[in-house]
Amino acid sequence: MSSHALVAPRPSEDGQSRRPQRTTSSAKSGGALGGEPRVSLLPTEVNDVAKARETRRRLGLGVVFVLLLVLVGVGGAYYLSMNAVNELASARSEQTTLLAQEAQFADLKTAKTGIAVIEAGQYVGASTEIAWKPYLESLQATLPAGVQINSVSIDSASPFEDYTQSSVPLEGSRVATLMFTAVSPGLPSIPSWLDGLGTLKGFADAVPGSVNVQLDGSYVVNITMHINSDAFALRFPGEGQE
DSSP, X not given: OOTTOOOOOOBXXXXXXXXXXXXXXXXXTTTSTTOOOOOOOSOHHHHHHHHHHHHXXXXXXXXXXXXXXXXXXXXXXXXXXXXXXXXXXXXXXXXXXXXXXXXXXXXXXXXXXXXXXXXXHHHHHHTTOOOHHHHHHHHHHHSOTXXXXXXXXXXXXXXXXXXXXXXXTTOOOOSEEEEEEEEESSOOOHHHHHHHHTTSTTEEEEEEEEEEEOTTSOEEEEEEEEEOGGGOOOSSXXXXXX
16 A cells, blocks of 8 residues: 555544645734734733823923923013013103202292293283383374374273273274374364374374364364284294384
């Protein structure tokens, strides 16, 4: 008998023959090429504990990072606050220095204030002033030769109250009223008198009054003259009065 005799497979207990099973390469390699088969024999609770530990570690790192950010923010705020405090202290020190320097000139400042008050008083007091002496001399010069001013009555504006204006139409604004009496040796020519008065500075209008004949043949003439703001002397010119 030959040594290469075929051996028939034995039938299984259920009457079926057994066939040799092939093992795949993945089974031989443990499920991956070149890998080793690994099986975790630890309970699932151990794996859960490990995962929880990893989670806590990450949370801890996150908390540390947040704390670092907070510390950086606090440090920045503190730096800015200290910088503001230093700037404020420097400004106060400079202010104190300026006040001390200003105190050295307090007397000069008081004197300047007093001068300003005096100048303001002068302006207000003289704002309605009319130089009456030269004005009356000019008035006399407008009258015909031989006519002399006998009496004068003046009503002028006050610095503290507006001058009363006329309610008569066509009469101009006035700041003073000059009523005078003139004596003429002959029959006066009133129109020529009024023409002469019209050349005076500040002349607004003039109204002739009564004309009376005296025993010596002379004539007494009453004239009311109104004067406007052009006659102001302006000895202390203020704003807009140069």
